[in-house]
Amino acid sequence: MSSAAFSSISLDPGCFGKGETTIRKRDGRRLCIRGSVASSPQSLQFANTKTQKSEEIVRIGVLGASGYTGSEIVRLLANHPNFGITLMTADRKAGQSIGSVFPHLVTQNLPDMVAVKDADFSNVDAVFCCLPHATTQDIIKCLPKQLKIVDLSADFRLRNVNEYEEWYGQPHRAPELQKEAIYGLTEVSREEIRNARLVANPGCYPTSVQLPLVPLIKANLIELRNIIIDAKSGVSGAGRGAKESILYTEIAEGIHSYGITKHRHVPEIEQGLSDASRSKVTVSFTPHLMPMSRGMQSTIYVEMAPGVQVDDLYQQLKIAYEDEEFVILLDKGAVPHTRNVRGSNYCFMNVFPDRIPGRAIIISVIDNLMKGASGQAVQNLNLMMGFPENSGLLYQALFP
Ligand SMILES: NC(=O)C1=CN([C@@H]2O[C@H](COP(=O)(O)OP(=O)(O)OC[C@H]3O[C@@H](n4cnc5c(N)ncnc54)[C@H](OP(=O)(O)O)[C@@H]3O)[C@@H](O)[C@H]2O)C=CC1
Numbered sequence: 001m002s003s004a005a006f007s008s009i010s011l012d013p014g015c016f017g018k019g020e021t022t023i024r025k026r027d028g029r030r031l032c033i034r035g036s037v038a039s040s041p042q043s044l045q046f047a048n049t050k051t052q053k054s055e056e057i058v059r060i061g062v063l064g065a066s067g068y069t070g071s072e073i074v075r076l077l078a079n080h081p082n083f084g085i086t087l088m089t090a091d092r093k094a095g096q097s098i099g100s101v102f103p104h105l106v107t108q109n110l111p112d113m114v115a116v117k118d119a120d121f122s123n124v125d126a127v128f129c130c131l132p133h134a135t136t137q138d139i140i141k142c143l144p145k146q147l148k149i150v151d152l153s154a155d156f157r158l159r160n161v162n163e164y165e166e167w168y169g170q171p172h173r174a175p176e177l178q179k180e181a182i183y184g185l186t187e188v189s190r191e192e193i194r195n196a197r198l199v200a201n202p203g204c205y206p207t208s209v210q211l212p213l214v215p216l217i218k219a220n221l222i223e224l225r226n227i228i229i230d231a232k233s234g235v236s237g238a239g240r241g242a243k244e245s246i247l248y249t250e251i252a253e254g255i256h257s258y259g260i261t262k263h264r265h266v267p268e269i270e271q272g273l274s275d276a277s278r279s280k281v282t283v284s285f286t287p288h289l290m291p292m293s294r295g296m297q298s299t300i301y302v303e304m305a306p307g308v309q310v311d312d313l314y315q316q317l318k319i320a321y322e323d324e325e326f327v328i329l330l331d332k333g334a335v336p337h338t339r340n341v342r343g344s345n346y347c348f349m350n351v352f353p354d355r356i357p358g359r360a361i362i363i364s365v366i367d368n369l370m371k372g373a374s375g376q377a378v379q380n381l382n383l384m385m386g387f388p389e390n391s392g393l394l395y396q397a398l399f400p
């Protein structure tokens with residue numbers, strides 16, 4: 001897409017250094033940009049998206065826009081009143097337009113994607129980093145310090161860098177930055193996220209598991225032993241890169257477990273549950289690959305604390321989430337389906353009595369690319385920039 005499609009606007013030099021930049025458009029209107037300011041006067045190009053943008057625009061870079069989570073960010077920001085994309089990067093697809101890589105995004109008038117090494121961050125206030133883990137640390141540590149960052153990779157999720165090395169098979173290469181990172185499970189750490197510069201967006205499985213378990217553990221309603229998580233993911237969870245293991249013929253008409261006892265989301269889940277209980281929690285976690293493109297279900301088997309009934313778990317989840325927009329406790333007895341959250345930022349959950357006395361079964365579903373990745377990332381950046389948490393996220397599920 002040619003840059004002739006963009007309207008050029010120049011920064012007002014008088015506003016530099018005030019934490020807020022006013023830009024004057026050619027038609028004389030003034031736009032106010034929140035957040036960090038560019039270091040020198042320059043020409044700025046904004047996409048003429050068809051969506052009405054507000055007067056207050058944060059300039060966004062999407063690193064890894066040619067991948068699944070990056071393209072979801074681009075889709076969501078098309079309908080975001082306060083975020084405007086000024087930079088997109090790709091690796092193998094650098095130099096291409098977003099519409100040539102993702103035809104469903106062809107109507108987005110955006111600059112072509114560039115390689116990270118060629119990216120100009122002077123017109124960017126915040127980035128969504130949608131890159132493979134390990135690659136991410138090296139790139140984030142080189143970014144301008146004033147940028148707000150939501151990192152969708154696993155690189156900054158584990159506070160203990162030794163644990164990162166143990167589970168990811170290589171030393172952490174940005175341990176100083178790790179100290180600064182806030183784990184971004186929005187409903188649990190909202191206040192810290194608001195003030196963060198670097199947010200580590202949670203993994204998809206850990207999101208689906210922690211949302212129901214954290215309130216129950218905090219209220220001491222379940223035993224910390226014998227937590228069993230049987231989880232299932234759509235294939236987009238594995239990213240867009242070509243791999244034999246995710247060929248149609250390997251996935252269709254069957255399901256299989258993987259990462260048994262050693263999936264790298266185990267320490268992330270245990271970190272979150274241990275924080276909730278203020279003691280070490282361990283879990284049995286087995287993920288499965290399902291023949292569907294998106295969606296995730298965690299079925300969680302727990303033992304209730306002495307004297308606790310399933311209704312106590314239900315009431316606790318109701319209290320925890322009654323004011324939350326994106327976490328929905330279904331009516332008693334209603335079964336969460338992944339298809340009812342597909343394409344939306346919702347987590348649907350419910351709790352059921354097991355036939356074995358004293359045990360309960362919790363079911364939680366999300367879209368791995370939305371609440372499990374890009375949706376939650378937008379929710380977090382909304383908080384970090386002081387916008388309504390649901391901005392750009394008011395999508396209902398796609399059905400059927
Ligand atoms: N998919 C999911 O459901 C979830 C993913 N995540 C995490 O989000 C991140 C992105 O995942 P996803 O979008 O699925 O992955 P994809 O494989 O679909 O996309 C990866 C992106 O990173 C780019 N890239 C790859 N290698 C490099 C490199 N060395 N330098 C610069 N850019 C590079 C790719 O560019 P190109 O295609 O042009 O080569 C592409 O844009 C990962 O860390 C993943 O673990 C988190 C939660 C859920």
Ligand SMILES: CC(=O)N[C@@H](CCC(=O)OP(=O)(O)O)C(=O)O
Binds near residue numbers: 203204205233235
């Ligand atoms: C189906 C599938 O392969 N899913 C990915 C998890 C995707 C995700 O949330 O991952 P990150 O921790 O990488 O961000 C996996 O099991 O590794």
